[in-house]
Amino acid sequence: MTDTTFTLTEQERTADLELDQLKQLVGLVPYDESTDVFPVTGWDAIVFVVGNATQTAHFYQSAFGMELIGYSGPETGNRDHKSFVLRSGSIRFVVKGGVDPDSPLHEHVRRHGDGVLDISLEVPDVDRCIQHARSVGATVLAEPEDLTDEHGTVRVATIATYGDTRHTLVQRGDYSGPYLPGYVERSSTYVKREGAPKRLFQALDHIVGNVELGRMDEWVTFYNKVMGFVNMAEFIGDDIATDYSALMSKVVANGNHRVKFPLNEPAVGKKRSQIDEYLDFYRGPGAQHLALATNDILRTVDELRKEGIEFLETPDSYYEDPSLRARIGEVRVPIEELQKRGILVDRDEDGYLLQIFTRPLQDRPTVFFELIERHGSLGFGKGNFKALFEAIEREQERRGNL
Secondary structure (H helix, E strand, C coil), rough: CEEHHHCCCHHHHHHCCCHHHHHHHCCCCCCEECCCCCCCCCEEEEEEECCHHHHHHHHHCCCCCCCCEEEEEHHCCCCCCCCEEEEEEEEEEEEEEECCCCHHHHHHHHHHCCEEEEEEECCCCCCHHHHHHHCCCEEEEEEEEEEEEEEEEEEEEEECCCCCCCCEEECCCCCCCCCCCCCCCCCHHHHHCCCCCCCCCEEEEEEEECCCCHHHHHHHHHHHHHHCEEEEEECCCHHEEHHHHHEEEEEEEECCHHHHHHHEECCCCCCCHHHHHHHHCCCCCCEEEEEECCCCCCHHHHHHHCCCCCCCCCHHHHHHHHHHHHHHCCCCCCCCHHHCCCCEEEECEEEEEEEEEEECCCCCCCCEEEEEEEECCCCCCCCHHHHHHHHHHHHHHCCCCC
């Protein structure tokens, strides 16, 4: 068996992550890569399209503690848009905003608001992946091609997934540039406040996609057939419902669980679910939230609050419920410390996790972030679903969208 959990990606090595730390952060498992029809090395970049990339890049630096490492724009010969590359640990965000009034990025923002265009994945063999994807019916948006500059060559291709979202497949080899050919190294004049940590999160745990009613299984099958992903979990019925709204969710992952995609669809309820609200305001399917893995969620939440980031509120009754305390047992901090910050806790047969969710980070109630700290658990906080969805419903009611 080829145990790919024992191989760090270049981004993970650059972030000085250690193998045992990464296993805890994102819940890696061993698997045999030699049988994989579509081997995925890991996350490459999450590409956002926004109305103002210059300001958004500053926001991710000042509020989320990310580091600016690369840039493409008019000054580098890119007349269409500005693009900023940001890093935290092994996570790479690319933030794009149209400069040319006729840039197609403007239409993406007009339709969806600020959101995720591309969930790029690093693969060892782009051509092999595209050949398999095409053979099972995937839509190839961009054929394999080499991009070259003084730092080397990167081979890329792109396939379509739900809505306007896409996966660019990136084969990096020994490329040494800041991101892709066409980008230059760029640092920021922004100076972190005294006492701010080096970074607030270390790795990307999972990305949740919201799709239309009746299409969740279709996209689960897509990831199974096209990308060889395995089914990790399924949440239906009372697992994932409140008194007013419901949804259904299935989770797919690549072989070693480095890349995980929960996929949600709305279910019939008395009122409109969070998925219905997302689909309305995003104008279709898309990436709903990104889960950022941290090894100290308490400090991360404290630091983010100092920078003005707002989180969903959890009522005191959640922490005072005797069944919660009986179910979760001992965790690394007193429940009272979690309660002060609104952090949720859940335990399964493998261990426990701590998690919390931000409010939407843009004007439309669409994309938000989760912070997650794993201690053995390979799950997604099933025991917290009801409390989480009730918190989201309270926010929906304030917005008049429940």
